[in-house]
Amino acid sequence: MDISLENKDALNAVVKVDIAKEDYSEKVDGVLNNYRKTANIPGFRKGMVPKGMIKKQYGQAVLVDEVNRLLQDSLNNYIAEQKLDILGNPLPVQQDNFDWNAENYSFEFELGLAPEFELSLDNKEPITHYIVTADEEMIDNQVKMIQKQYGKIVSQNEVKEGYTIEGVFHNEEEGIEHNTSFNIDEVDGKTNAKQILGAKTGEQVTVKTNKLFKDDETLASKLGIDAEKAEDLKVELTLTINEINENIPAELNQELFDKYFGEGEITSEKEMREKIAKDSEQTFAQQGDQQLLNDITEHLIGSVDFELPSEFLVKWLQTQGEQKMTEEEAREEFENSKKGLKYQLIEGKIIKANDLEVSQEDLKSMAIDRIKAQMAQFGQANLPDDQLEDIAMRVLSNQDEARKMAEQAMSQKLLDFYKEKMNLKEEKVTYKEFIDKVYK
Structure with missing residues (x-):
């Protein structure tokens, strides 16, 4: 077998895979021999069907399967060994006169290559990190809402x-x-x-x-x-x-405090207002952090200029999904997703250059924190550690859930990294001011 790479330009390449008869014949013969042992064909005892008959009936299909399997494995291994940073998946080049009756085969695949670019986190103009505070009006409204709810x-x-x-x-x-x-x-x-x-x-x-x-x-x-x-x-x-x-409205007394916050947690209106402010600001902090991440993302995308293998990616998009896209639909999809793809490349470069990774312990810790928060809503705030860990591991055994959590954990690691490395300025605002600045 022979595999070679031809670079068309900085973003596009073609891989050529030549497969000779000796590369696949042993595998094909082995599969056909197994078929012979198990085939049930009228007029022949089991295991005594002539090899020529088995080959005539199944040979072509087995050949195609084994060559395709060998082709896919070899292509994936080559990309990994050569450390080719590709976008999408390799696309086979159509061959109008391909002949499976030949003994030797040649295949070509188009590759879309990730662009090379330099990235700096040294932003001269500071990016605003909004620290959202709970003002008296907001706290007053929350108090009234609680009084009405329990009135x-x-x-x-x-x-x-x-x-x-x-x-x-x-x-x-x-x-x-x-x-x-x-x-x-x-x-x-x-x-x-x-x-x-x-x-x-x-x-x-x-x-x-x-x-x-x-x-x-x-x-x-x-x-x-x-x-x-x-x-x-x-x-x-x-x-x-x-x-x-x-x-x-319910009176602001111990009965109301116990109903809403839990028995003995709050003992005065002053503590109630402080608790509302603290809980609100924790929620606001998440929104402030998300906005900071959005603003940093926009800054990073605008700070670098690189091209993508657009024609390749349009062709690749046409092959995805159960319903195939037209070329026009694929171009529209590419334009809509181009900014996100650029940030994925930027993010990947930052993660690799700074050895950022999410460990199993990180995921377990995140899962336990979420379980604690959920249990607290139902008045079960003191579950034993072994129970929490058992529930967390069951959550993480779901691959989709574990993947989502890993993405969220990496976003948090990136945010912490940006806070440490980039030029930021904090600005304290009320929630109303935050909404006005961000959404208007």
Whole structure:
């Protein structure tokens, strides 16, 4: 067997594999002999079928299988031995006059080569790392939400600010007859709110769809109609009020603290607010870190300029998946994924150059931390270490789960590496400021 490489340019190459009869004949004969021992053919005892008959019946198929197996193994070994950094998979070059009846065969494969490039992490302009803090307004809202969640509902007879109404919206011409529930504070227009405020249980009031709720989606939901119909709907509605309820917030006392945070965990409103702030900022820290990783990714992609073997990758994409892509679809897919592919190459270079790796211990530790967090939500915060480890190993025995966790662990290692090596500046912001800066 002979394997050779011809570089077409810096990003494309062709591998030629020449296979001679002596490379495969022994394997083919061995398979055919096994077929002979087990073949059941009428008129012949088992194991006594003439070899020529077996060869005539199965020879071509066995030859093709063994040559393809030898070809694939040899190609993979050659790529590994030569340390060829390829993108996608080798693509066989079509041969119109290929003859399986010949004794010697020649195959060619196109390769897309990963580009070589230099990468620097020395960014002169600092990248912002947002440290998101919990402001008093956010904490106030969270406290009110907890009080409402554990409060009590008291039936009332007259609609007042903050009350919840259960009733039926009706308009015969538009075919609207829908049971609904809404808080009076959700009503958007002053005129509509004025009509409903002061109304009593069992009464009917007339309102207009215009400015009834803040948006068309909410209007559609409350009236039980399609969002498209709600867009241009300008009619009067009859609201029959069946029930009026007041949500009385729970008092900030030890009973509420124990219900929400666990018995004895919190003993005062001050501790409650501190706990809310701490938990919120831990969640915000994850969002801040993710944004930092996104910004660093964009910076790194923009800091290097290299080409990809685009024509090869378009052809390769056409071979992927159960439904084959057209050339036009493959080009669109390539353009959409080009930035992600570039970052994969950058990321791979950083990982290799700095010996970053995820160990089994890293995965086990990550799995245990997640299990602890999940168990704490159900009030089981003190599972024994041996139980935690047993559950973690069962989680990691799922290959898909282990792969996802390994990717997440490597992202965290990369983020820690970037924080240490790159020029960053911290900026403290409230959550609202963070959303405004990042998403607007």
